[in-house]
Amino acid sequence: MKRYIVFLKQVPRSTRVEIDPVTKTLKRSSALTQTNPDDLHALQAALDLRQNTGAEVVAVSMGPASAEAVLREALQYGADRAVLLSSPAFAGSDTWCTSLVLASAVRRIGDYDILFFGRMAIDGDTAQVGPEVAGQLDIPQVTCLSSIHEVKGNWLVADKKAGSLLQRVEIETPCAVMVSRENGELACPTLSGWRRAQRQEVIRWDEGDLQLDGKVVGLYASPTKVVSTDVPQTAKEIRWLSSGSSVAEIIDKCVDSLS
């Protein structure tokens, strides 16, 4: 029996706080959440591959209780099982600690072939978690997956992309792949999938279930510390222009200095 584990993160629907132009108050809409877009593509890639291999697909998310919504969605799309990793001890984890929690969940689930990650989460924006989990588990990684060709026994044949460098590789499982929105279309959840999801349970694990000491994860244990946040400096002096010809002049001057 093969097993794929897909990692999905709940992110704010908008990462921008907006001001309502009419009432001049902050818009509440910022509190809406969604599944990180790349992660749905990771799920799709796992489900597509399952058609050929018959693997079990397990969806995993670390986050607050509300992140169950992300896992419900994954079940509707067709995931077989879902696990929510939730505890105040996890709050404030940087990518290293996040990866430690996720890697511990992988160990507890056990017997896996491929880990599917989104390339990047739109709120933290680091694209580090997938490769860090692969590093912590010491398994090979496909950082920027273009496409999966086939699975031959314990080997995955895949195309990967690193900027201008395109590679076709054979990678031994267990391994990790990072999937992005560029990887193709999403299928829609089916009615039967939706019905089945209604009956399924989301498993919930905290640090105890993962046999982790609460002190090795979360804000305090994270190697990186956010020490301050500031509004960006905008000290630049601006010169206002009033016509297209002044723009043309600046361009002319720049073109002259370049030649």
Added chain:
Amino acid sequence: MNNDTSFALRVLKERCTGCGLCADTCAYNAIKFADVPEIDSYACRLCGSCVQACPAGALQISEPETGKTAVPQEETKGIWVLAEVEDGCLAPVARELLGKAVVLSEKLHHDVEAVLIGGNVSACASELIAYGARRVRIVEHESLAAFIEENYACELVRLVRECRPEILLVGATPRGRGLSARMAALLQTGLTADCTELDIDSDTGLLLQIRPAFGGNLMATIKTPAHRPQMASVRPGVMKASEPDYSRSGEVVYADVSKVSSDRRIRLIRETVEASCGDSLENSRIVVGIGRGVKSLDMVNRIREWAARFGAVVAGSRAAVEAGLIDAHMQVGQTGHAISPDLYIAIGISGQIQHTAALAGAKKIIAINPDRTAPIFGIADYGWAVSAEEALSQLTAGGL
């Protein structure tokens, strides 16, 4: 609800005015509001946005009692730059990182060192010395000829463990990202992504890693107090290289490669190098950026014709990409390219930090937007407060 007093985010009730701003700011819905805010510690991700938003200073994220001042046990030395080589040539970001490393070394008094890894890379060493490296460490072996992340990470981690640098800077390039994250995991240290500024804290000597933060409207300053090396990645085009000086001398050290082996779990079947379109963008001297203020493809075409007259490349914001006005590979911003042209002309771009963070290296910026309060004017050298339509009709009228 959980009002756990041991949770790192605390409400100082005596300061709170009950304005409710914090609850509105929280993108994770972690603040429930009665008379005073209550933090749901299961939902809170400790992102710090509410602390920043509170006008009364009533919210605090407390520092841990222990670990705060913990200093690494082992002695470390050197500010390292991982120098990426592409097709036998040094990637521009390597020179940019060296420029920054030299500035940092003036405050921290550690040597600047560059690391080269690959099958045949030693030819780049003299260039690295000219750009500021005091020492170049070379990890050269035929089995490193192909870029296989697992092999590179393994060898670099070995070298880092042996030499223990204080700081390790990497380019946030398609290759550098996955490699550096894997290395950080193996080295059990922190890695700050996409820094737009780096500095040394004068009190502690720690690397201050500054990056655009969650919410997009904030810059976060991040430190790595107790883990080494302090790792940070920087996008190409963000830092400035210094002038090369080929008369400088430096040391070249070859790392022991007797233990190099390739990971048997990865077999490279074939490899091709694609001519990348993004290159033209990162190297362009004049770039015209379009945003949602440009309303139609017809306008985009007119802008292209106009830009071609003075040899500019046309790129766009994420909004323009999402509106189908510009190809995704020509996106300038946090999730696209960072650029450092001599002149950037922003047409109909509002100037969200995700976009402007990628313009840190631009020498001059002209912003065209009808809204005088648009954030783009905050970073522009020249502003012209007109609509894209109006601007275009005036600009294309004259025969520039």
